[in-house]
Amino acid sequence: MDVLGRILLVEDDPKDVDLTLAALGEYNLANEVFVVHDGAEALDYLHARGNYRSRAKENPAVLLLDLKLPKVDGLEVLRTIRSEERLKLIPVVVLTSSREERDMVASYKLGVNAYVVKPVDFHEFVNAIKELGVFWAVINEPPPGSVGKRG
Amino acid sequence: MNRAASLPRTLLPYGLALLSVAAATGLALASELAGFDKLDVPLLLLAVAATIWYGGRGPGLVAIVAGILCIDYFFTRPRFTFYIYWADIGYFAVFVAFALLIAYFTGQRRRVEHELRRTRDELDARHANLLDVTHDAVFVRDLDNVITYWNRGAEEILGWTAAQAVGKRAHDLLRTSFPRPLEEIRAELLRTGRWDGELVKTRMDGTQLVVASRWSLQRDAAGRPLAILETHNDITERKAREDDIRRLNVQLEQRSLELEASNKELEAFAYSVSHDLRAPLRHVSAYAELLQKAASSVLDERSRRFVANIVDSARKMGALIDDLLAFSRIGRAETRMTRVSLAELASEVVREMERETDARDIAWTMGPLPDVHGDRSMLKLALANLVANAVKFTRPRPRAEIEIGHTTGANGELVVFVRDNGVGFDMKYVNKLFGVFQRLHTVEAFEGTGIGLATVQRIVARHGGRVWAEGAVDQGATFYFSVPKP
Numbered sequence: 001m002d003v004l005g006r007i008l009l010v011e012d013d014p015k016d017v018d019l020t021l022a023a024l025g026e027y028n029l030a031n032e033v034f035v036v037h038d039g040a041e042a043l044d045y046l047h048a049r050g051n052y053r054s055r056a057k058e059n060p061a062v063l064l065l066d067l068k069l070p071k072v073d074g075l076e077v078l079r080t081i082r083s084e085e086r087l088k089l090i091p092v093v094v095l096t097s098s099r100e101e102r103d104m105v106a107s108y109k110l111g112v113n114a115y116v117v118k119p120v121d122f123h124e125f126v127n128a129i130k131e132l133g134v135f136w137a138v139i140n141e142p143p144p145g146s147v148g149k150r151g
Numbered sequence: 152m153n154r155a156a157s158l159p160r161t162l163l164p165y166g167l168a169l170l171s172v173a174a175a176t177g178l179a180l181a182s183e184l185a186g187f188d189k190l191d192v193p194l195l196l197l198a199v200a201a202t203i204w205y206g207g208r209g210p211g212l213v214a215i216v217a218g219i220l221c222i223d224y225f226f227t228r229p230r231f232t233f234y235i236y237w238a239d240i241g242y243f244a245v246f247v248a249f250a251l252l253i254a255y256f257t258g259q260r261r262r263v264e265h266e267l268r269r270t271r272d273e274l275d276a277r278h279a280n281l282l283d284v285t286h287d288a289v290f291v292r293d294l295d296n297v298i299t300y301w302n303r304g305a306e307e308i309l310g311w312t313a314a315q316a317v318g319k320r321a322h323d324l325l326r327t328s329f330p331r332p333l334e335e336i337r338a339e340l341l342r343t344g345r346w347d348g349e350l351v352k353t354r355m356d357g358t359q360l361v362v363a364s365r366w367s368l369q370r371d372a373a374g375r376p377l378a379i380l381e382t383h384n385d386i387t388e389r390k391a392r393e394d395d396i397r398r399l400n401v402q403l404e405q406r407s408l409e410l411e412a413s414n415k416e417l418e419a420f421a422y423s424v425s426h427d428l429r430a431p432l433r434h435v436s437a438y439a440e441l442l443q444k445a446a447s448s449v450l451d452e453r454s455r456r457f458v459a460n461i462v463d464s465a466r467k468m469g470a471l472i473d474d475l476l477a478f479s480r481i482g483r484a485e486t487r488m489t490r491v492s493l494a495e496l497a498s499e500v501v502r503e504m505e506r507e508t509d510a511r512d513i514a515w516t517m518g519p520l521p522d523v524h525g526d527r528s529m530l531k532l533a534l535a536n537l538v539a540n541a542v543k544f545t546r547p548r549p550r551a552e553i554e555i556g557h558t559t560g561a562n563g564e565l566v567v568f569v570r571d572n573g574v575g576f577d578m579k580y581v582n583k584l585f586g587v588f589q590r591l592h593t594v595e596a597f598e599g600t601g602i603g604l605a606t607v608q609r610i611v612a613r614h615g616g617r618v619w620a621e622g623a624v625d626q627g628a629t630f631y632f633s634v635p636k637p
Contacts (some may be wrong), residue, residue: 013430015434015437015438016430016433016434019433019434019437022441067426068426068427096426097425097426097427097429097430097433098422098425098426099425099473099476100421100422100425100426101480101484118429118430118433119433120429120432120433120436120465120466120468120469120470120472121436121466121469122433122436122437122439122440122441122462123440125433125437
C-alpha cells in the first residue's frame, strides 16, 4: 500500500465514500483521496504502522473526518492527532451528519480547522465537498512534511 | 352542731387573755417574793402582747382591762384593794399607753400578714387557672411516678379527669413508649434538671398520640428532687404531616430521577436521529439525483417525475428532521438569560429575511421596541419564525404590510406582536395553530413543516410567557407573545 493521497478520508459508510468521491471527481480530486474506514485504521495510516508500515512518512494535506466511526471515534482520532508532535499540524475537517452543538463544541475545543455538516440536498453536498477539496488540497499551503502536489 | 362546736373556739382567745394575765400576775408576785421588784408592768404588757398576737383585738382589750385590775389590786398602794391613789394615775396611763401601742402595732402586723396570705392564695389560684387554660397537657408526678397534679389540657388530650388520674402511676396509665431506656432519661433529668423529647402515649380510649414532651425536675430548698413536671404538646398531626412531606419528597425524588432518565433517553434519541436518520436520507436524495442525471435520457416522462418526487420528498424530510431537532433542542438547551434589545433583534431578523423578500413589495412598520429579559438566540428564533410566517402568508398580496410592535398586557406584562395583512386564518382553528405538525394550509399553497409556531410557543413558555393569535380569513393575522421585563 504505497498510495499517497493529499486527502485522507475517514468514513465508515461506503455510500458516503462513494458520494464524496463522486463529488471530488468533478474537480479531478478523486485520485488524491485515500480512504480508511474506521478510527483505528486512520491512526495506523497516520502513524505508518500495521498495514501501512511501508508507506512514505508524509502527512496528508488534509484529513476529512467523520465523527461516528467504529472502534475509535472521530473525536478520539482528533484528540490523538492534536496531542502528537508529528501529527498535530495536519489540517482536520470534521465532515458529519450531526448538527448537534455538543459535537461542534467538542471538535473546536480539540482544535479542528473546520466543521462541516453534510447537507441532505445532494447539490449542496456536492458543492460543499468540492469547495472543501479544492480549498484544502489545492488552494491551501499545507504545513511542512505534507504530501506535495502532483505534477 | 356546727355552732355548738365553734362557740368554745371563739371563746378560747378570751380564756387565753385571762390565763396569760393571771400567769403574768402570778409570775410578778413570785418574783417579788424572790426580791425582784417592779416586774408587774413589763410582764403584764407581755401578756397583753401575746394575747393580741394570738387572740386578736377583742381578747387584747380584755387582757388590758384585766391587766389594769390586777395592777390596781395587787401592785398599787393600798395593795389588795381596788382603791387608787390619785398619784398612781400616771402609772396606769403608762401601762394603758404601752398596751395600746402594742395592740396597734400588732394589729398592723397582723393585717399586713393577712393581706400577704390572701394575695398568695389568689396567686396560687390564678396559677392553677393558668395551667388549666393552656392547651398543653400538664401534670406533676412524684419520684415514685405517682401523678399528683393533672390539668384540664391533660384531661382534654388524654381523656382521664384529674380525679381519675391523680394517684395513678403515670407511665402505666399512659402506656408511654420511650425512645431511649427510661433509666437514661431519668439520669439526664437528675443531672440537668430537664429533659425533652418525643413520646408515644396512649389515650383513655386506647388511641395513640405523639407528644413533644418536656420534663422539669422540682427540687426542695435543700436541693433534693421532689417531683417532675411534665408538659405535653400533641404533635400527632404535625408528625403525620411530616411523614406525608417525607413520603412526598421521596416520591418527588423518584419522579425527578425518572424524568432525568427520560430526558437523557430523549437526548440520546435526538442525537441518534441527528446522526443516523439523516445519513440514509442523504443517500436517498443523492442517489435519486445521480439517477436523475445519469438516466434522464433513457427514462420516460412518468419515471422522471417519480425520481423528482423522491428527491423532493427526501429534501422535505431533511427539513422536517432539522426542524424537529431544533424544536427538541429548545426543550433541552439551557437558557442564558440576559438583557436583550428587541429592536436590535427585530431589525436583524428582517435583514436576514431580505433574500426572500427582495423581490416583493413589503411595507415594514416597526414600532419602538423595548428591552426584555431572555435568551437572545431563542428569542431571535421565535421572532424569526413569526416574521417568516408573516412574509409567507402575505405572498398573495401585491403589497404586504407587516408590523412588529409591543403593547402592555392585562397583567402589566410586556406583549410583543407581529401583525400582517396576509391570508389570515379562521379563529375556529386557533387552537391548532401552535401544535407540532399542525398546518392550516396545504403544502401546495404555503410550504412548511408545521413546527415553526410550536417552536415559538416552546420558546415563550420557557421564558414564562404565553402565545396567542388573532385573525380572520383574508383579514390578516396578529401573533402575540408575552415576555418578562428586564
